[in-house]
Amino acid sequence: MESIRIIxxxxxxxxxxxFKPLSEEVMSNRIMHICNEEGLNLGGEALSTLSSISQGxxxxxxxxxxxxxxxxxxxxxxxDLLDVSGVVPLEVVERFFTACKSGDFDIANKExxxxxxxxxxxxxxxxxxxxxIVEAGDDITDNQKAKICKCLAETxxxxxxxxxxxxQLLDVASNTIRALSxxxxxx
Amino acid sequence: xxxxxxxxxxxxDKVIVHEDIAQNLKKLVTEQDCPHLLxxxxxxxxxxxxIMALLKQIYGASAEKVKVxxxxxxxxxxxxxxxxxxxxxxxxxxxxxxxxxxxxxxxxIVQEMIKEMAKNRPIDTKGKKGYKVLVLNEVDKLSxxxxxxxxxxxxxxxxxxxxxxxxxxxxKVTEAIKSRCLNVRINAPSQEEIVKVLEFVAKKESLQLxxxxxxxxxxxxxRSLRRAILSLETxxxxxxxxxxxxxxxxxxxxxxxxxxxxxxxxxxxxxxxFQVRGKVYELLVxxxxxxxxxxxxxxxxxxxxxxxxxxxxxRMRLGQKAIFHIxxxxxxxxxxxxxxxxxxxxxxxxxxxxxLLVLQGEYRATKVGNxxxxxNFDLSCISALHxxxxxxxxxxxxxxxxxxxxxxxxxDRYPKFLKPDNLTKD
Numbered sequence: 035m036e037s038i039r040i041i042x043x044x045x046x047x048x049x050x051x052x053f054k055p056l057s058e059e060v061m062s063n064r065i066m067h068i069c070n071e072e073g074l075n076l077g078g079e080a081l082s083t084l085s086s087i088s089q090g091x092x093x094x095x096x097x098x099x100x101x102x103x104x105x106x107x108x109x110x111x112x113x114d115l116l117d118v119s120g121v122v123p124l125e126v127v128e129r130f131f132t133a134c135k136s137g138d139f140d141i142a143n144k145e146x147x148x149x150x151x152x153x154x155x156x157x158x159x160x161x162x163x164x165x166x167i168v169e170a171g172d173d174i175t176d177n178q179k180a181k182i183c184k185c186l187a188e189t190x191x192x193x194x195x196x197x198x199x200x201x202q203l204l205d206v207a208s209n210t211i212r213a214l215s216x217x218x219x220x221x
Numbered sequence: 222x223x224x225x226x227x228x229x230x231x232x233x234d235k236v237i238v239h240e241d242i243a244q245n246l247k248k249l250v251t252e253q254d255c256p257h258l259l260x261x262x263x264x265x266x267x268x269x270x271x272i273m274a275l276l277k278q279i280y281g282a283s284a285e286k287v288k289v290x291x292x293x294x295x296x297x298x299x300x301x302x303x304x305x306x307x308x309x310x311x312x313x314x315x316x317x318x319x320x321x322x323x324x325x326x327x328x329x330i331v332q333e334m335i336k337e338m339a340k341n342r343p344i345d346t347k348g349k350k351g352y353k354v355l356v357l358n359e360v361d362k363l364s365x366x367x368x369x370x371x372x373x374x375x376x377x378x379x380x381x382x383x384x385x386x387x388x389x390x391x392x393k394v395t396e397a398i399k400s401r402c403l404n405v406r407i408n409a410p411s412q413e414e415i416v417k418v419l420e421f422v423a424k425k426e427s428l429q430l431x432x433x434x435x436x437x438x439x440x441x442x443x444r445s446l447r448r449a450i451l452s453l454e455t456x457x458x459x460x461x462x463x464x465x466x467x468x469x470x471x472x473x474x475x476x477x478x479x480x481x482x483x484x485x486x487x488x489x490x491x492x493x494x495f496q497v498r499g500k501v502y503e504l505l506v507x508x509x510x511x512x513x514x515x516x517x518x519x520x521x522x523x524x525x526x527x528x529x530x531x532x533x534x535x536r537m538r539l540g541q542k543a544i545f546h547i548x549x550x551x552x553x554x555x556x557x558x559x560x561x562x563x564x565x566x567x568x569x570x571x572x573x574x575x576x577l578l579v580l581q582g583e584y585r586a587t588k589v590g591n592x593x594x595x596x597n598f599d600l601s602c603i604s605a606l607h608x609x610x611x612x613x614x615x616x617x618x619x620x621x622x623x624x625x626x627x628x629x630x631x632x633d634r635y636p637k638f639l640k641p642d643n644l645t646k647d
Contacts, residue, residue, distance in 0.1 A: 097400060105249060120399075154406070199392060204519075
């Protein structure tokens with residue numbers, strides 16, 4: 035997946051082919067082709083949802099499409115696709131962020147409890163939280179954004195290493211609170 | 222028979238809590254075929270129940286006739302052969318196993334097992350259901366290698382074998398596997414749902430269950446249905462008829478953790494450190510997983526600290542997380558030690574920087590001990606092994622000096638030159 039991990043002596047002996055994520059257009063064409071062959075009815079909105087949730091990964095898009103078709107019949111809406119894809123609903127992430135904004139640790143803790151009990155994957159939450167933070171308006175300064183993102187990055191690494199989801203989310207929450215309320219962030 | 226097993230719904234139609242998911246699963250398998258599935262959700266939410274019910278839906282009653290086998294494999298890995306043993310639970314149409322039990326050799330299990338399953342493809346006269354199902358538990362505990370070899374086998378044998386994967390956190394399952402499966406999120410039942418199930422069980426057992434009491438059990442269960450039913454049964458044994466304000470006894474290890482947290486808050490001295498350490502060992506010896514232990518400890522501490530300390534706690538939590546991160550991979554023996562160190566450090570009224578140094582030194586010292594099983598490289602600080610070893614030795618030395626300085630009350634000499642922040646980045 036990453037050519038940087040191939041050692042130089044091997045890499046220098048090979049011709050390299052680089053694959054990029056598929057463009058949205060290519061993906062849509064392929065998906066529409068499958069829909070025609072399988073007799074599925076996929077609206078324009080659903081199609082764009084599909085390409086956004088699969089992030090250029092055609093296999094994933096096809097898996098979602100097939101699961102959606104199996105579960106919900108031949109007419110698939112964008113909501114059905116969101117259901118099968120396991121993307122965390124935007125409200126959940128926003129609620130989490132609002133809880134952090136409130137500056138009250140107990141509220142945030144409760145929200146984390148809730149997320150974990152609902153079974154949303156922490157990695158997904160951090161990814162979506164990242165999007166929200168990057169796109170957040172002027173009420174968050176760049177400095178605060180940077181602090182939060184730094185903590186998100188660390189959390190991501192820890193999750194990949196197999197740390198516990200609950201504790202990691204709590205860590206994100208408390209760090210975000212601190213960043214937003216301009217507390218010192220040493221340690 | 223425990224109520225938990227007795228009242229486990231046996232078919233998708235009888236499921237009480239996740240009705241919508243059950244109906245979807247039913248639709249999924251009506252067309253003779255199903256994709257690979259990945260079930261994820263917290264424990265006690267009903268993953269296994271749904272999987273068993275799904276198998277029954279596919280294969281009928283024969284899926285319930287299971288036998289437990291202890292199977293041995295001989296795997297040819299190049300020049301040597303590896304002997305592996307694993308307990309499996311199988312019926313004619315499916316095999317269930319927990320490959321992570323094999324430890325770091327789990328990938329051989331994954332490869333061999335699936336190959337074997339694919340070889341004996343079940344033959345049906347009508348040519349229907351020509352596939353077997355392989356249920357893999359605790360996929361999140363599989364090593365990365367095993368997960369990688371899993372995805373290859375998933376594709377290669379997809380014509381004759383379907384995988385049902387089951388795990389607690391899907392963050393630890395690689396993207397490649399997730400994108401090959403239909404992901405099914407099983408959320409923990411809400412308190413109302415738990416009350417509903419408890420009342421259902423009570424009715425079947427013809428017990429009088431006051432509503433307030435059921436609600437209290439549900440509240441204490443932490444949204445785990447299994448735990449709720451178990452504690453209902455315990456309460457039934459302890460005292461029947463139920464009263465509204467009957468005590469629900471917590472698990473004994475939880476009480477023990479509560480005790481530990483009180484100890485930690487009461488006194489921060491080497492002596493109490495020693496005592497707490499003994500207690501933590503006691504729990505570990507009794508097979509309480511460190512993750513669970515730490516979570517509970519955090520919970521207790523959060524509860525006990527009053528709100529003015531909460532700000533200080535943010536700092537504390539941070540430390541805990543870092544340690545948690547270490548702990549997941551580090552040698553279990555070192556764990557309680559580190560764990561308490563951190564706790565103590567944070568409990569100290571004014572955590573000095575030298576203490577942090579000790580912590581970090583210890584962290585790395587632990588790593589030296591575990592270099593052989595160091596599969597979790599801390600990328601930021603390690604690029605070459607010998608350089609690492611030197612750094613570690615130096616840090617461990619520094620940590621020791623700092624520790625004795627601190628103990629004897631000498632002035633801190635390192636923080637002047639070194640900020641802890643710099644340490645994490647080297």
